[in-house]
Amino acid sequence: MSYFVRSRFFRKSIxxxxxxxxxxxxxxxxxxxxxxxxxxxxxxxxxxxxxTGIFLAMHYKSDFLLAFVSIEYISxxxxxxxxxxxxxxxxxxxxxxxxxLHMLKALMYGSFSHPRQLLxxxxxxxxxxxxxxxxxGYVLPWGQMSFWAATVITSLISAIPLIGNDxxxxxxxxxxxxxxxxxxxxxxxxxxxxxxxALSMIHLILLHEFGSNSPTGIAFRLDTAAMSPLYIVKDFFxxxxxxxxxxxxxxxxPNALGHPDNYIVSNPVVTPTHIVPEWYFLPLYAILRSxxxxxxxxxxxxxxxxxxxxxxxxxxxxxLIRSFYFKPFTKFLIGIFVVNCLFLGWLGGMPVIExxxxxxxxxxxxxxAIFLFVGLFxxxxxxxxxxxxxxxY
Numbered sequence: 001m002s003y004f005v006r007s008r009f010f011r012k013s014i015x016x017x018x019x020x021x022x023x024x025x026x027x028x029x030x031x032x033x034x035x036x037x038x039x040x041x042x043x044x045x046x047x048x049x050x051x052t053g054i055f056l057a058m059h060y061k062s063d064f065l066l067a068f069v070s071i072e073y074i075s076x077x078x079x080x081x082x083x084x085x086x087x088x089x090x091x092x093x094x095x096x097x098x099x100x101l102h103m104l105k106a107l108m109y110g111s112f113s114h115p116r117q118l119l120x121x122x123x124x125x126x127x128x129x130x131x132x133x134x135x136x137g138y139v140l141p142w143g144q145m146s147f148w149a150a151t152v153i154t155s156l157i158s159a160i161p162l163i164g165n166d167x168x169x170x171x172x173x174x175x176x177x178x179x180x181x182x183x184x185x186x187x188x189x190x191x192x193x194x195x196x197x198a199l200s201m202i203h204l205i206l207l208h209e210f211g212s213n214s215p216t217g218i219a220f221r222l223d224t225a226a227m228s229p230l231y232i233v234k235d236f237f238x239x240x241x242x243x244x245x246x247x248x249x250x251x252x253x254p255n256a257l258g259h260p261d262n263y264i265v266s267n268p269v270v271t272p273t274h275i276v277p278e279w280y281f282l283p284l285y286a287i288l289r290s291x292x293x294x295x296x297x298x299x300x301x302x303x304x305x306x307x308x309x310x311x312x313x314x315x316x317x318x319x320l321i322r323s324f325y326f327k328p329f330t331k332f333l334i335g336i337f338v339v340n341c342l343f344l345g346w347l348g349g350m351p352v353i354e355x356x357x358x359x360x361x362x363x364x365x366x367x368x369a370i371f372l373f374v375g376l377f378x379x380x381x382x383x384x385x386x387x388x389x390x391x392x393y
Contacts, residue, residue: 027224028231029214035109036212036231037238038102043200044239045095050193052088053137060140062186064179067142068265086254087246092134093257094246096280099127107311107334111213117312119206124308126199129192131281136189138278142182143262144270149277150185151177156288159295176268274351282348283341289352290364300364307371330374337370 059078061070074081103123106112112120139150154171158164173180249256255263257279261272277285287304288297343363350356 026208026227028212028227029224031215032212032231032234033215034234034238035101035105035215037235038098038105039207040235041098041238041242042095042102043204044242045091045098046193046196046200049088049091049095050197052084052091053190053193055084056088057190060186062140062183064142064182064266067140067182071141083250086250090246090249090254090257092137093278093280094242094249095130096134098242099130100280103127104338107337108331109213109215112311113213114312115210116206116213119203119210120312121309122199122203122206124305126196126203127308128305129196129199131284133189133192133196134278134280136185136192139185140182140189141262142266144264144266144272145259145261145275147177147266147268148272148275150181152275153277156294156298159298161295276349279345279349282346283344284348286344286348286360287364287367289348289357290360304367307368311371333370333374337367337374340366340370 056074059070059074059081061067071085075085076082078084106120106123135150135153139146154168154177157168157171160167169175171181171184172178173184259276259278276282284301284304288301291297291300340363344360344367347356347360347363
């Protein structure tokens with residue numbers, strides 16, 4: 001690489017110089033571990049979803065009579081259509097797994113703290129738009145489960161005072177989900193991934209502006225290394241592991257993450273026994289079902305995203321030590337939070353009966369309580385650590 005950089009052609013090429021400095025010559029802390037692979041993996045997953053989505057859109061029919069049939073036609077009649085279809089459907093699950101792990105890394109190592117508050121905020125915005133995009137895509141096959149899940153979720157908009165019903169009528173294009181609804185959802189689902197890509201580029205620019213965090217949370221000025229070749233090799237290793245898991249899903253268990261009822265054409269007069277969304281929506285679905293009031297449920301879900309946006313204030317306002325590497329009790333609470341989210345996901349797939357309903361209310365309460373406890377105990381652990389360090393030295 002250094003030979004090409006020194007050559008006359010590439011030295012005069014402004015585009016190559018910008019590319020090299022942005023992607024390959026970016027200075028990073030020398031103590032990165034494999035948790036930092038998930039950012040590049042998420043970008044690759046997004047590009048894969050955009051490319052496969054474009055090919056699927058060439059044959060998809062956004063007609064409520066033909067949508068389900070067009071998916072079957074793509075899988076059965078188009079050459080390698082089954083591969084593109086399974087890459088796109090399972091790619092959404094892989095995308096969410098990678099993004100959830102990327103957010104967990106940011107929690108464990110305090111990557112949302114000063115001076116990266118804006119970087120974290122753009123990441124949460126990307127996550128929110130990603131959820132909306134995935135939900136719209138889940139509706140497009142027009143299967144039995146996706147049709148009824150979309151009916152239930154979109155009807156929550158009517159809980160908004162004064163304007164809720166008008167927004168719902170506009171979204172549906174009528175008094176129920178119909179052909180106009182499917183056209184709206186398809187148009188938005190095709191557009192939003194490009195918005196996600198643009199926001200991801202802004203996210204990367206902000207990362208280069210404020211610099212990467214390190215596992216210890218300490219700002220490195222001298223002990224840095226260029227992305228190439230050390231971290232590029234690490235990224236390729238992580239992507240190979242991801243590729244192996246992705247191939248296993250596609251070629252061995254392509255329908256394992258989908259609901260069986262979604263392989264039945266939608267029937268507006270037959271309601272499924274138990275309506276559940278895709279697995280990556282289940283934690284939010286469990287929070288939504290934990291209250292009986294529709295408006296209050298929507299507000300609680302909105303509060304969950306508000307808590308994510310406010311993490312730099314909750315955790316980092318008084319916490320000068322960013323990483324939880326030096327905060328064992330806070331790290332333990334983060335572990336409880338992860339278990340709590342997994343438990344919410346399990347409860348989201350259960351029927352709304354006792355004892356699952358009461359358990360959902362308790363786990364939802366713990367979801368918000370842990371945020372506040374982590375910020376409080378993180379502050380006290382910082383005082384203990386700094387006091388011990390000053391006493392020792």
